[in-house]
Amino acid sequence: MATLSQTLLVDIMEYLRRKFAPLNRHYEGAWTDSFTHFRCWHAHASLLDAAKCAESQGLPGWYCFAVEFDSPRELTDGEDEQVRAFRFGTR
Numbered sequence: 001m002a003t004l005s006q007t008l009l010v011d012i013m014e015y016l017r018r019k020f021a022p023l024n025r026h027y028e029g030a031w032t033d034s035f036t037h038f039r040c041w042h043a044h045a046s047l048l049d050a051a052k053c054a055e056s057q058g059l060p061g062w063y064c065f066a067v068e069f070d071s072p073r074e075l076t077d078g079e080d081e082q083v084r085a086f087r088f089g090t091r
Contacts, residue, residue, distance in 0.1 A: 017069070025068045029054025032061040043067070047079055051086045 002010075017024075026043040027050035038057075044050035047064060054062035064083050066073050075083065084090070 021068060025066055027064055027066055028072075029057075030063055030065060031057050031059045033057075033059055039065075047075075047082050048086060051083050055087075 026045060027047045028039050028042060028044065029050045029052075030037065030039040031054055032038070040050070040053045042050075042053055044053060047066075050064045051062075054064055064075060064079075066075055066079065
């Protein structure tokens with residue numbers, strides 16, 4: 001059974017992770033070629049930089065994803081819209 005101090009520590013850590021998530025987030029460009037997935041491994045501070053990096057590979061199957069606390073995650077709807085606007089020139 002968790003003690004009050006353990007519960008408080010978990011709550012504090014969860015709060016800090018949410019509050020400082022932008023400091024622990026970066027974006028990466030990725031693409032597929034011949035049914036193989038590749039990623040750039042660059043820690044891009046902005047989604048636009050990651051999109052430009054992925055696009056520079058010259059392959060139509062490029063995409064971007066976010067990395068938070070060393071774990072990859074899908075883009076949010078808003079982030080995905082930014083990538084689509086860049087890809088299709090609607091920004």
